[in-house]
Amino acid sequence: MSKLVEHTSEEEEKVYQLVDCHGDGILMPWIKYARQTNDYGVLDEYLETVVKSFLYNGGKGKLISISELVMIRNKQRNAMLSALLRKKGRGKCGPNILDDINQEGLQKGDVIKAIKILDGCIKDNRSMKYRELIWDITLRGKMGENLLHICMLHNTADHNELVRLITKKYPKMVNDVFISEDYYGLSPLHQAIVNEDIEMVYFLLKNNADVHQRCYGSFFCADDQRASRTDSLEHEWVDVVQNTRYTGSMYWGEYPLSFAACTNQHDCFRLLRAFNADPNMRDTNGNTVLHLAVIHQLTEMFTLAYNLGAKLDVRNEQKLTPMALAAKLAKKEMFDLILEIESDVLWNYGQVKCTAFPLGDIDSVNERTGHLNHASVLPLVVYGDKSRHLDFLDGLLEDLLEAKWNAFGRKKFLISLANYIVYVLSFYIAFMTRRFAVNKNATEQWPDQFMANENMSDDWALSYEKPSMIEIVWEVNSEAEQCHLWRYDNHDTTYSQTIRLTCECIILILALTQSFQEVIDIRRSGHKRWWRVMSAFPSELLHKLSFAMVLLIVVVRYACSLHPMTVLIENFLAIIAVLTTSMHFLFYCRGVKFVGPFVLMVYKIIVGDILRFFLIYLIFVIGFSQAFFVLFTGCEHEHQQRLSRNETSDFQNILIGPFESFMIMFIMSVGEFTSFYKTLHDCSSSLVPLGKIMFLIYELLVTVMLLNLLIAMMTRTYEKISETQKEWKRQWAQVILLLEQSLKPHDRLISMLKYSRPTRSDKTHRSFVVRQRIVVNWFRIIFH
Incomplete structure (x- = not known):
């Protein structure tokens, strides 16, 4: 723990004595002299004596526990935060077995073998709980940088020459990284890419720079994730919340190849690929180079990365492919590009072509299981919260929605509307035929009582107040039986109570059926997904609430003999049920073009x-x-x-x-x-x-x-x-997806067979086939 003590100003100034923040220092006059005279003797002596004193084991390096580096990073973060926002590192910190190993007397291979035996590490160094550092962590600058990093920051000819000399003198310095919170993991290769110095990038790669070194610094983190950064003593990367929109212009994806992609350096990207940099490596958010090209809307870089081996089917931590990410972030240009890459042209005839679009990432239904695909393009666009999402509802997605409507939507919609009309009419009739008392005489006597009160003598009127209508109703109800609503016998030839009984049975059956269906839908799609869909339909939620009110009315009516207040409670629930049921008419208006908006x-x-x-x-x-x-x-x-x-x-x-x-x-x-x-x-x-x-x-x-x-x-x-002319399309699309959610997985697959076709040897891979007219710009062709 003694190594975790904060740097004193004197220790920090030691590295700045060599090269400071202004580009000066004791080494700079000698590098200028060496470049002019080609005499590097004095400079080599400085590197051999002064610089070497800053290095572990004379430049051979030393393995440092990851937990120790994480604690340094965590301390720096907490020092910048207020007391309420400070977070300690999670996880357990086991014994540091490096304390019992003499790293100076052993070769690196022997040290790693000892760690494998004692710590049970995997053969890959990346899985070890230790990082090899060359520059002493107690003799670094304020940002956790070493001499090589400082020279790279200045990026002048003299400083770059000094970088080459230091790298040749101490080759392991090429992979030494920043250890501060803001720039943790930033290597000289990252810096050369940021400097857009392809010659330096090539030099570092030739000197075994790690092409998969990850930079976890907060400076290169998404803006909406910085406040959620937490550490674990069990691994080196930073934990962040995954619910993000990747805001900010400095989120560059941790890897050198991602840095080159985000800064739109095509030649640098090709060079890194030539040195086996993997474009499908996933960062903390699970994003690859293609995801990052979508985030920063780099069409040419996306095409280049795809042509050089990047895969379109890799999903990030939000389970989004690059196409789905383009849909979520409303990047229409990137979406069209990916759509063009993934599409297959089946045939051309004149100005008409037939194109097949794979539905794996587009359709809201999984083409193998029939379950809802929450991370596909269609639901992300339909339930998107940006106005730019409306632009997606032209072309392919509009045709797909039209095909879904013809396959199952229209039929389900009409059946739902018919059931609702039966339900709401039964509701109204049942309450219109309700009795107010046990017999009709109790209500017919109200006018007579009012007339009798009017004909009383003035003396009586002065002595006693006339009973109001509310008081008369209360008196009649208090004298009547509390369970009069259970009596369905007809006192006249209208059969009103028989009609009421029939309507109430219909209401109860429909309410129970719909309630059970909702429970099945929630279990099938998950409560979060169910709530996300339903929250877009307030009238539908109110309709579901009316089912609960109906079931509560049955319970209250069974308990009518317990207390006189049960009738009042039932009437209150009935009023709520009628209001919530009536609002459901708005649901059926949403998909109509002139009413939906x-x-x-x-x-x-x-x-x-x-x-x-x-x-x-x-x-x-x-x-x-x-x-x-x-x-x-x-x-x-x-x-x-x-x-x-x-x-x-x-x-x-x-x-x-x-x-x-x-x-x-x-x-x-x-x-x-x-x-x-x-x-x-x-x-x-x-x-x-x-x-x-x-x-x-x-x-x-x-x-x-x-x-x-x-x-x-x-x-x-x-x-x-x-002003938004396409808003009605979104309302119509949301209605279709809501109807689709109520289908069984098998029924969804049957419906998919109606609007898709297989285009590969594997019949489970479905595609949506569209015939398009090729628009030729003759003016552009003639004058090109």
Whole structure:
């Protein structure tokens, strides 16, 4: 642990004495002298004596435990973070067996053999828990760099010449890396690529530079992953959250070949491939060179990498191929390029060609199992959150959706609509034929009681208050049986209760069937995937909620004899069920071209504009309602005092409670303020002038400003969606994918057979065949 002590300024300055941050140092005059006179004697002596003192074992190197390097990196990260964001390294740190091995007296091969025996390592050095370093970790610069790295940073002719001399003198220095948090793993080869110095790249490769060295520094990490960086003492790479969109321009993929690809250096890329750099190596995010070319939208580099051996079927940690990644990030140009590479032209005839597009990465259905493919192009585009995703719904994807609609979508949609119509009509009829009491006489006597009350003497009317209709209904219900809804006997010739029984049975059967089907769909596709799909259909979620309400109504009706409140609870559930069921009509409107965008506008306005407006609106209404409540309480007190003095007072308090005050403020905000102002004017309290000022301020802030702000926000949302002509296609596509989710895997495969065909010897590989017209630009051909 003593090696983990922070560098003192004196130790850091030692390496900067050789070559400092400004490009000067004790070595620079001698390298300039050597280049001018071709006399390298003095410089060689410096390298043999001064520089050698900074190296482990005279330049032979030393194996350092990975856990020790990770702890240094973790300390530097925590030093830059606040106390709340600091994270300790995870995992266990076992005993460092290097402490018992004399690395200076043994050859490197003997040390590795000893480690294999004692530590059980795999033969590949990359699997070992130790890294060979040449420069002493306690004598490095502020960024964990050594002399070679400093020279590469300056990238001048003199510094590059010094790099060549140091590399020839101490060959192992070529693979020594930065060990700081920002640049951990950055090697001289990475630096040469960043400098776009292909001569230096070739020199380093000729001197055995590691073409698969990984750079884990936070500087080259995606912006939205930097806050999630954590360490483990059991491995060298950094753990990051995989839910990322790869933001930032410095995410270059860790490997030298990826650096060359992201900086768009074609010659450097070819050179690295000539030295066996693997283009299919995956970084921490699982991305290969092709993924990175998609992220940075480099079409020519993508084509070059593909021609030099990069594979299109490698998936990253998000299970995305380069094509699927292009769809997720809405990179239309990259998607079209990959589509062209993967497509097969079956035949050409004149200006028409027949092209087959493999469905493996495109279709939402797995072509082998029939299960939903969540990481394919179609669902990523349809449920994408960017406006650029709408551009994907032209051409191939539109044709594929049309084929799905013809294969199963139209039939499933009509069956679903028919079931819903039966369900909702049964719902309405069942509640229209409900009884309010055990017998009809209990309800028919209400008008008679009202007439009797009207004909009573005035003396009785002065002595007793007339019973209201609510009180009469409560009295009748309290005297009636609590379980009157279980009685389906008909008292007349309308057969209303038989109809109610039939409709309620239909409702219950459909609710149970749909509920069981939803459980099967959730188990089949997973709750996360199910929720992701359903969250795009609020009306569908409300419809599922109505099923739960129906089942709860059955339970409450069975418990009707337990308490009189069960009837009230059932009525409450019935009201919720009716409302949630009716909203499902919006689902069937989404796929219609002239209605679908308006349904989306309703959703967007409710979730976005009204929600944000309501949060601000609530602040004003709560504040003013309670202020007016206090004011009217004072008016009520003054009113009672005037009555006690036998004085006249027309004041009538309309703010009888805090909640009632809130409701009155809401009513005022929509324009009904005359009765409120009249009541305020009738108040005889000395606070009336203050109340009128508050009334004026409230009307200006809430009624005028906030409501007009809401109208402007809704208008902006409306115009934004109405300008998008392709929005209805997305709504239609989401309906098709929702219908597809309800199919069994076997049925999905049967449907796939209708709109695809095999194009290879393996019949499970399906392709979507499209006939396209070749558009020839004769003007461009003539003047080319």
